[in-house]
Amino acid sequence: MDVAIVALPLLGALIAGLGNRRIGDLAAQWITSGLMLVSCVLAWVVFFQVAIGGDARSTDLFTWFASGAFEAKWAVRVDQLSAVMLVVVTTVSSMVHVYSIGYMSHDHSKPRFMAYLSLFTFCMLMLVTADNFMQMFFGWEGVGLCSYLLIGFWFDRPSANAAAIKAFLVNRVGDFGFALGIMGVFLLFGTVDFDAVFSATPNAVGQSFNFLGADVDILTTLCLLLFVGAMGKSAQLGLHTWLPDAMEGPTPVSALIHAATMVTAGVFMVCRLSPMFEFAPDAKMVVTVVGAATAFFAATVGLVQNDIKRVIAYSTCSQLGYMFFAAGVGAYGAAMFHLFTHAFFKALLFLCAGSVIHAMSDEQDMRRMGGIWKLVPYTYVLMWIGSLALAGIPFFAGYYSKDIILESAFAAHTGAGTFAFWVGIGAALMTAFYSWRLLLMTFHNETRADHETYHHVHESPWIMLAPLVVLAIGALFSGYLGYEYFVGHDMEHFWGASVFFAPDNHVPHAAHEVDTWVKLAPLEVGILGIALAYLLYMFRREIPARLAGTFGGLYRFLLNKWYFDELYEAVFVRPAKALGFGLWKGGDGAIIDGLGPDGIASVSQAVARKAARLQSGYVYHYAFAMLIGVVILVTWYLFGGGW
Secondary structure (H helix, E strand, O other): OOHHHHHHHHHHHHHHHHHHHHHHHHHHHHOOOOOOOOHHHHHHHHHHHHHHHHEEEEEEEEEEEEEEEEEEEEEEEOOOOHHHHHHHHHHHHHHHHHHHHHOOOOOHHHHHHHHHHHHHHHHHHHHOOOHHHHHHHHHHHHEEEHHHHHOOOOOOOHHHHHHHHHHHHHHHHHHHHHHHHHHHHHHHOOOEEEEHHHHHHHHOOOOEEEEEEEEEEEHHHHHHHHHHHHHOOOOOOOOOHHHHHHOOOOOHHHHHHHHHHHHHHHHHHHHOOOHOOOOOHHHHHHHHHHHHHHHHHHHHHHOOOOEHHHHHHHHHHHHHHHHHHHHOOOOHHHHHHHOOOOOOHHHHHHHHHHHHHHOOOOOOHHHHHOOOOOOOOHHHHHHHHHHHHHOOOOOOOOHHHHHHHHHHHOOOOOHHHHHHHHHHHHHHHHHHHHHHHHHHHHOOOOOOHHHHHHHHOOOOOOHHHHHHHHHHHHHHHHHHHHHHHOOOOOHHHOOOEEEEEOOOOOOOHHHHHHHHHHHHHHHHHHHHHHHHHHHHHHHHHOOOHHHHOOOHHHHHHOHHHHHHHHHHHHHHHHHHHHHHHHHHHHHHHHHHHOOOOHHHHHHHHHHHHHHHHOOOOHHHHHHHHHHHHHHHHHHHHOOOOOO
């Protein structure tokens, strides 16, 4: 069963990819979707067996490669942590597959799209069921490749190609750190097997190496290098720039990759490596600070974005920050709990956005929407459910998972934890505000769409709405049903040995004992954010324009995403272009080609041109040349001593 969960999406990818147009568009869509649904059902069965029943296991398939002491197996590891991820990945992926049948109905490359979706799912499942670092790296790079293919699916659009290349390159930066971390792990422990590394980690505490004259802690260095990989894949501050641009891909791609699965790989990796991070407190502090900074940064940018998908994309970036600072303070269960609930309501929001775009004839700018809630009532209600969950309103999924993260940060009683708590409270206020800004601009007030677009607004077909209903159920109930298992009284039994908590890590339990005001603060700022959005976008709609004019510098700063893209353009892109152009023209062209092939060719041409001048075609020139030759020969004979 465990192997089938992983293998079925690969089978679907092969059938749709190799069969392509021979099997027909509809067959490719339903075969891949059907296999994904079977994989999803099996994943839920395994979840109840493993996470609830405690039946963790690992299935060795074969030895991948062995070179001396360097050996890596191909295995399917199913413990409580991977069981949670199996449910998340297969549920969201199967809903996206079904949704895509309707959303991509007018596209000309349906089998290719479905093959990419299934291949991505296979790679993600390989990542979360990995039993060693090398297998995890295989899945890690596989989802990176598939994200490139899916973001650039509409390859006839220059913007999509540029976004795909950007995602690929930024992730390579993070993956370089991840690869260095894996090399360091093998160098230190002599193995890449998780269990062997984790059991040997306590013996590595306190070991250091000399780097540029300074003694550096080995374990901290390894954890930071591995975290760099997580920063790239999960779009943390500094390596986040690819995520918003990735919205150039079809909307189902955004829901699958950039809301619920691939971007959570970094969070999963940190939790999987908790036996290492627990012994590297400085690395955990860095994770906390980076996560908190990302949560705040992305929330500020989301306040002013006008593209409906970009608002949700920055929301994803912000929520990932919450997950990371939860892991950074040692609340790994809370991090995974928010990953679990967030998958449902964020995939729901993205697919609802796709339904709106579908209804609005591919319009994505919220400034050209409005007044459509009666025309798309099901999408409207479902988007409310997703927004309520995101804002952390009671009894919706986000209320349980986001609040326990903030309570855990406060309960850590560290400088980094306190910083994360207050920054998280600020981000919660902004999250509620931009969520209702999106709802009000998209659905309410008078329409700002042109007459033709508004006239054609229509509700999505049920093949698109049915997956939204499934995700909405998760957004409604996953928090309430999962609370006691993920972070409550049954936490130790639920996680078993899949997550490690150091003996001095009291945060998971202390989070439940914080003061009442700490528990109420996220809800209070959430309600305040919603009220503020209603004030500015329902009752006093002239105020946002005034604020943008009064604080023009701040508005442009946020609208341009803190100018990270411009900064990277100036610091990295332009110098790299200048260096490449100089080496091309001055090095390759002038020196290598100039002295090499081009130089020899030009000399040969010059000699040939001079020789050609001797061939005039006049008989008297040739007679004269023959006469000169005879004179030279006779002279040589008479004065050169004969032949």
